[in-house]
Amino acid sequence: MEPTLNYRPRRTMLYVPTHVERYLEKARGLAADSIVFDLQESVPPQHKQTARDVLLNAFSNSSTFEYSERIVRINPLSTEWGEQDLAAIKNLDIDAILLPRIESAESLLQYIEQIDDVFSNKLNIMINIESPLGVLRAEEICAASGRVSCVVMGVTDLSNELKITQTNDRAGLLTSLSLVVLAARAHKKCVIDGPHFDLKNVQACEFSCRQARDLGFDGKAVVHPIQLDYTNDAFTPKLDDINRAKAIITAIKQANEEGRNVAVIEDRLIEPSLREWAERVLTLYDTVKELGQNELIGASR
Numbered sequence: 237m238e239p240t241l242n243y244r245p246r247r248t249m250l251y252v253p254t255h256v257e258r259y260l261e262k263a264r265g266l267a268a269d270s271i272v273f274d275l276q277e278s279v280p281p282q283h284k285q286t287a288r289d290v291l292l293n294a295f296s297n298s299s300t301f302e303y304s305e306r307i308v309r310i311n312p313l314s315t316e317w318g319e320q321d322l323a324a325i326k327n328l329d330i331d332a333i334l335l336p337r338i339e340s341a342e343s344l345l346q347y348i349e350q351i352d353d354v355f356s357n358k359l360n361i362m363i364n365i366e367s368p369l370g371v372l373r374a375e376e377i378c379a380a381s382g383r384v385s386c387v388v389m390g391v392t393d394l395s396n397e398l399k400i401t402q403t404n405d406r407a408g409l410l411t412s413l414s415l416v417v418l419a420a421r422a423h424k425k426c427v428i429d430g431p432h433f434d435l436k437n438v439q440a441c442e443f444s445c446r447q448a449r450d451l452g453f454d455g456k457a458v459v460h461p462i463q464l465d466y467t468n469d470a471f472t473p474k475l476d477d478i479n480r481a482k483a484i485i486t487a488i489k490q491a492n493e494e495g496r497n498v499a500v501i502e503d504r505l506i507e508p509s510l511r512e513w514a515e516r517v518l519t520l521y522d523t524v525k526e527l528g529q530n531e532l533i534g535a536s537r
């Protein structure tokens with residue numbers, strides 16, 4: 237049975253090319269916080285209709301994908317494929333639509349209007365930022381609509397258009413990654429890093445997960461089930477974090493009762509804003525526990 241979550245973790249966002257039926261069936265049992273049923277980039281032109289048919293069929297059998305959030309990435313709404321995708325999925329039991337390659341506030345607002353004309357309920361909207369122009373305009377794009385809940389980096393298209401050298405430390409991408417985190421956070425949106433494509437290089441992928449977490453991302457996209465465990469783990473609070481979060485909440489509460497705004501724990505000054513971090517860590521911890529994944533907590537990374 238699907239647990240009912242009060243809080244939506246997005247540590248992992250698995251892209252599933254939708255024309256491949258066995259991937260959809262596999263996805264039903266995977267520990268991905270979110271699944272992106274992709275009708276766009278991973279589906280070749282000659283399989284666009286097959287992809288829509290397979291997706292509809294998979295949802296007609298059962299729309300259950302464990303606890304995973306169900307997101308459909310459609311083709312750009314400026315194209316016929318995009319309009320056909322929207323018409324095809326209008327009755328599906330999904331949580332969100334992911335719009336690829338958003339480059340302006342104006343086109344975003346127009347696409348949301350198009351979606352609202354088709355879906356009777358106000359669907360959650362997510363966007364890919366994956367071009368130099370998209371990165372430079374990330375702030376105005378994020379400011380444009382409260383309907384956008386989540387921004388997902390598209391690092392392949394971006395790397396390609398920036399003409400950067402791809403290295404394990406992602407030096408060439410750091411400015412863009414941080415600009416998008418800044419824009420998303422300024423407008424209180426969730427923000428997800430793009431995937432790591434070197435499937436066999438687990439060490440490099442683990443590094444990019446930790447780097448994404450340290451840059452402020454809520455989670456990371458993944459392209460193969462093999463990447464799920466360690467990506468989930470990188471974004472899951474560890475015992476040290478949980479103990480520290482609990483100590484901070486207790487110390488600030490006690491300081492407030494004593495008429496002070498700050499506390500001190502082991503010679504470190506604790507500002508009131510840290511309480512927000514502590515509450516976020518505990519909420520994520522509780523949710524992961526609810527999902528039965530608490531065995532991951534405490535793994536040393």
Ligand SMILES: CC(C)(COP(=O)(O)OP(=O)(O)OC[C@H]1O[C@@H](n2cnc3c(N)ncnc32)[C@H](O)[C@@H]1OP(=O)(O)O)[C@@H](O)C(=O)NCCC(=O)NCCSC(=O)C[C@H](O)C(=O)O
Pocket residue numbers: 250251252253258259260262263274277278364366389390391392393394430431459460461
């Ligand atoms: C990379 C792949 C082509 C590899 O596929 P395959 O050779 O089939 O892998 P395996 O045999 O190792 O698979 C092992 C089992 O896992 C299942 N599987 C594999 N991939 C997926 C998946 N993505 N989702 C669900 N299940 C998956 C296989 O079925 C095997 O299980 P079983 O059948 O029980 O044996 C393939 O992984 C792949 O196509 N990945 C996704 C690629 C993709 O989506 N690319 C585009 C997204 S990234 C992007 O667009 C971001 C942005 O726009 C940008 O520009 O950066």
Ligand SMILES: [Mg+2]
Pocket residue numbers: 277336366390392393
């Ligand atoms: Mg792309």
